[in-house]
Amino acid sequence: xxxxxxxxxxxxxxxxxxxxxxxxxxxxxxxxxxxxxxxxxxxxxxxxxxxxxxxxxxxxxxxxxxxxxxxxxxxxxxxxxxxxxxxxxxxxxxxxxxxxxxxxxxxxxxxxxxxxxxxxxxxxxxxxxxxxxxxxxxxxxxxxxxxxxxxxxxxxxxxxxxxxxxxxxxxxxxxxxxxxxxxxxxxxxxxxxxxxxxxxxxxxxxxxxxxxxxxxxxxxxxxxxxxxxxxxxxxxxxxxxxxxxxxxxxxxxxxxxxxxxxxxxxxxxxxxxxxxxxxxxxxxxxxxxxxxxxxxxxxxxxxxxxxxxxxxxxxxxxxxxxxxxxxxxxxxxxxxxxxxxxxxxxxxxxxxxxxxxxxxxxxxxxxxxxxxxxxxxxxxxxxxxxxxxxxxxxxxxxxxxxxxxxxxxxxxxxxxxxxxxxxxxxxxxxxxxxxxxxxxxxxxxxxxxxxxxxxxxxxxxxxxxxxxxxxxxxxxxxxxxxxxxxxxxxxxxxxxxxxxxxxxxxxxxxxxxxxxxxxxxxxxxxxxxxxxxxxxxxxxxxxxxxxxxxxxxxxxxxxxxxxxxxxxxxxxxxxxxxxxxxxxxxxxxxx
Numbered sequence: 084x085x086x087x088x089x090x091x092x093x094x095x096x097x098x099x100x101x102x103x104x105x106x107x108x109x110x111x112x113x114x115x116x117x118x119x120x121x122x123x124x125x126x127x128x129x130x131x132x133x134x135x136x137x138x139x140x141x142x143x144x145x146x147x148x149x150x151x152x153x154x155x156x157x158x159x160x161x162x163x164x165x166x167x168x169x170x171x172x173x174x175x176x177x178x179x180x181x182x183x184x185x186x187x188x189x190x191x192x193x194x195x196x197x198x199x200x201x202x203x204x205x206x207x208x209x210x211x212x213x214x215x216x217x218x219x220x221x222x223x224x225x226x227x228x229x230x231x232x233x234x235x236x237x238x239x240x241x242x243x244x245x246x247x248x249x250x251x252x253x254x255x256x257x258x259x260x261x262x263x264x265x266x267x268x269x270x271x272x273x274x275x276x277x278x279x280x281x282x283x284x285x286x287x288x289x290x291x292x293x294x295x296x297x298x299x300x301x302x303x304x305x306x307x308x309x310x311x312x313x314x315x316x317x318x319x320x321x322x323x324x325x326x327x328x329x330x331x332x333x334x335x336x337x338x339x340x341x342x343x344x345x346x347x348x349x350x351x352x353x354x355x356x357x358x359x360x361x362x363x364x365x366x367x368x369x370x371x372x373x374x375x376x377x378x379x380x381x382x383x384x385x386x387x388x389x390x391x392x393x394x395x396x397x398x399x400x401x402x403x404x405x406x407x408x409x410x411x412x413x414x415x416x417x418x419x420x421x422x423x424x425x426x427x428x429x430x431x432x433x434x435x436x437x438x439x440x441x442x443x444x445x446x447x448x449x450x451x452x453x454x455x456x457x458x459x460x461x462x463x464x465x466x467x468x469x470x471x472x473x474x475x476x477x478x479x480x481x482x483x484x485x486x487x488x489x490x491x492x493x494x495x496x497x498x499x500x501x502x503x504x505x506x507x508x509x510x511x512x513x514x515x516x517x518x519x520x521x522x523x524x525x526x527x528x529x530x531x532x533x534x535x536x537x538x539x540x541x542x543x544x545x546x547x548x549x550x551x552x553x554x555x556x557x558x559x560x561x562x563x564x565x566x567x568x569x570x571x572x573x574x575x576x577x578x579x580x581x582x583x584x585x586x587x588x589x590x591x592x593x594x595x596x597x598x599x600x601x602x603x604x605x606x607x608x609x610x611x612x613x614x615x616x617x618x619x620x621x622x623x624x625x626x627x628x629x630x631x632x633x634x635x636x637x638x639x640x641x642x643x644x645x646x647x648x649x650x651x652x653x654x655x656x657x658x659x660x661x662x663x664x665x666x667x668x669x670x671x672x673x674x
Contacts, residue, residue, distance in 0.1 A: 085394045085503035087136045089128035089197040092633070095121065097443045100619040101612075102450055104189065109450065110457040111187050120190065127194040130170060134163050135201035142204045142343020143506045147284070149335050154283040154345045160205060164238070164286045172198075173209045173238040178220060181232035188375070188456070189449040192382060196442070199386035203510050204343030208241055211281045214376050215242025215293050219312070222360035222368045230318055231291055240289040245276040245313075245349060246369070253523055256304035262296040262311055262356065271353040272296050272313055275333065278517070282347025283315070283332045289324055290315040292349070294356060301363040310365035311356035329354040340509030374471045377518050378448050381474035384482030384514040385441035391489035391507040392434040399427050399492050421492065429647075430492055434485045436644035439637075440609035441478050443616055448474050465540040469532045470608070476524035477605025479514035486511040525597035528604070529582060541579065548572045548607070551614055560621055564614040567645035571607045571652040578603060578659045585662060595666040596659035603655035610649050613641040 098104050098120055104112045138159045145157040167173055176191035177183025198206040216235045219227060234240040251257035260274025272294055283290060292313045301307025317325040333348035360368035403418035412419040421427045448470050455464035490497035490504040497504040515521050533541050552569055555561035578600055586593030620634040620641075628634055 084140055087132065087201050087390045087393060089131050091124040091128055093439060093442065094124055094193050097446050100623060101443055101615050102446060109454050115187065123190060124193060127197050131197040131201035134166050135198060135205055138163055138205060139202040140503060142202065146342040147335055147345040149332055152331060153285060154332060154335065156284050156286055157343050161286055163205060164208065167209060168238050174236045177216060177236045182236045187453045189446060189453055192445060192449040196382055196386045199383050200390040203383060203387055204341040207344045208281045208284065208286055209238055210379060211244065212238055212242040214244055215291055217375060218293055218368055218371060219359065221371045227312065235291060239287060240291055241281060241287040242291045243279055243281055243293065245279055245292055245294040247278045248275060249277055258295060258297060260296040260351065262298045262309060264298065270311055270356045270358065272311055272351045272356040273353050274351050276349045278336065279347045279349045280344055282345060282349050284345050292330065293359065294351065295365050298362060305366045307363055308365040309362055310359045310368045312359050313351065313354050313356035317355060339512055341513055374452060374467055377471050377475035378445065380514050380518040381478040382445050384479030384511065385438055387507055387511040388482040388485035389438050391486045391504060392438055395489035395492040396431060399431060427492060430488050432643050434488050436640050436648065437481055437485050439640060440612050440644060443612035444608050445474060465536055466543060468535065469540045472524035472528040472532060473601060473605050473608060475518065476521040476601045480521055483511045483515055522598060525601040526594060528601050529593055529597040533579060545572060545576060548611055551611060555618060561617060563642050564617050564645055567649045568610045568614050571610050571649045574652045574656045575603055575607050578656050581660055589663055591663035591667055595663040599655040599658045603652050606649055606652050610645060613644050617641045
């Protein structure tokens with residue numbers, strides 16, 4: 084059975100030596116000193132290792148079962164969920180006015196990485212609740228907040244988001260779910276939703292569904308969409324649970340992975356609901372939580388890969404196969420361990436350099452969300468809005484690729500279920516699809532985010548890179564980082580310029596290159612993170628750090644990324660500049 088150990092040392096390095104959170108000037112961060120974050124991360128690591136990780140295979144093999152209209156979760160999930168609630172982990176960054184602990188979103192992300200690595204399917208029950216909590220917190224009335232949020236913060240009640248229907252996924256303007264207004268101010272919601280994660284289960288007393296539906300007078304397309312609170316059980320005035328609402332589970336979806344999470348078809352048959360936010364402004368209410376939700380999926384992409392990498396590394400050190408080409412490394416054994424072979428080293432370095440870069444990128448993104456929300460910083464809001472499709476799209480694409488690389492280290496054993504690598508690959512695959520498929524993320528990046536606020540935020544990003552490189556001009560040790568980052572940044576700027584020059588004449592030219600642009604930008608972002616991490620590592624060594632091996636390993640891993648991964652930027656630029664013709668050349672009937 085695979086194992087998992089939280090990499091709290093690297094998390095602390097990113098938090099305190101790269102992001103320097105206690106000096107960041109973000110409200111609440113001044114309390115995040117090393118001792119405090121160390122205590123929180125160590126406690127979360129213990130929960131991950133002792134409570135969640137042992138249930139990962141259980142959830143995968145048992146799955147969820149629909150019995151007499153009730154979804155039963157896998158064995159042990161109920162006790163684990165109680166442990167999560169009792170430990171306050173569901174309330175970490177929630178509003179203290181509703182029972183939360185009020186910690187930064189960044190710290191919640193660090194803890195969330197461990198929980199996802201240990202058991203992604205399980206963590207989705209509280210993760211989806213957090214998203215629903217955020218939507219109600221941002222758009223609910225005082226009465227709605229008082230009624231729902233305390234129980235959702237504690238996860239006595241959980242939450243969902245109901246968007247997709249059988250005939251429409253991304254194109255939500257096609258939805259057919261209707262909401263008919265009632266004399267008492269409520270609505271009767273009727274329709275069917277699919278792919279609803281944690282749609283029903285036996286872990287909570289009540290489930291608060293947030294449902295997108297069309298109310299009368301809204302017009303066509305997404306402009307007519309509103310968002311409604313539709314609880315599984317109606318809530319009485321005194322907060323107690325009342326009658327069962329007219330919402331039921333049609334079936335549990337049979338999925339490729341995340342079997343431990345109940346992905347449901349939900350039927351609403353005149354269910355009672357209440358408007359959340361403004362009428363016909365449901366998309367705005369939904370998008371309030373999108374930066375947070377999509378960053379969370381990007382985190383899932385690399386967090387599952389982190390667990391897969393840890394097991395692949397252990398296997399490579401233990402498995403004896405062949406002899407090193409430069410001479411025997413294990414003279415007392417029948418063969419040398421896999422890790423002596425250069426191609427295995429290449430694979431492991433690809434994995435390690437991506438994972439550590441992805442962690443820094445995600446934590447930085449989370450800090451931008453904190454800065455935007457806690458300080459009202461519009462520049463931070465604009466920058467994280469630009470980065471969100473990159474975090475979601477690039478990190479999940481590369482996270483799945485990294486998981487497959489880890490599986491490949493095992494050879495044939497990686498394809499056998501008992502080793503657990505198959506589950507990691509199957510679980511990671513969904514991250515590229517849900518919360519907006521990655522092709523849509525690329526379109527959002529190129530079609531909307533680049534030009535947002537007149538291109539202000541992408542220009543600020545380019546200036547950020549320029550300033551980072553300039554800060555290290557006098558340090559010869561940093562040239563492998565700054566030279567590579569400058570070159571990659573110029574390639575990113577060239578691709579953006581191509582879109583500006585060609586996209587207006589032929590929109591297909593921009594859209595045909597959008598996916599490559601997302602990956603090009605992702606590599607540049609990780610290059611920026613590695614430059615910052617290398618600078619921090621050199622600073623620690625210059626200050627006489629006792630753990631020289633950690634910092635020297637960090638620098639070597641970063642040099643690997645700059646030398647072996649950033650050159651992909653040139654390939655992506657060449658693809659972008661080929662324009663739309665190669666992509667659009669065939670007529671439909673030639674496929």
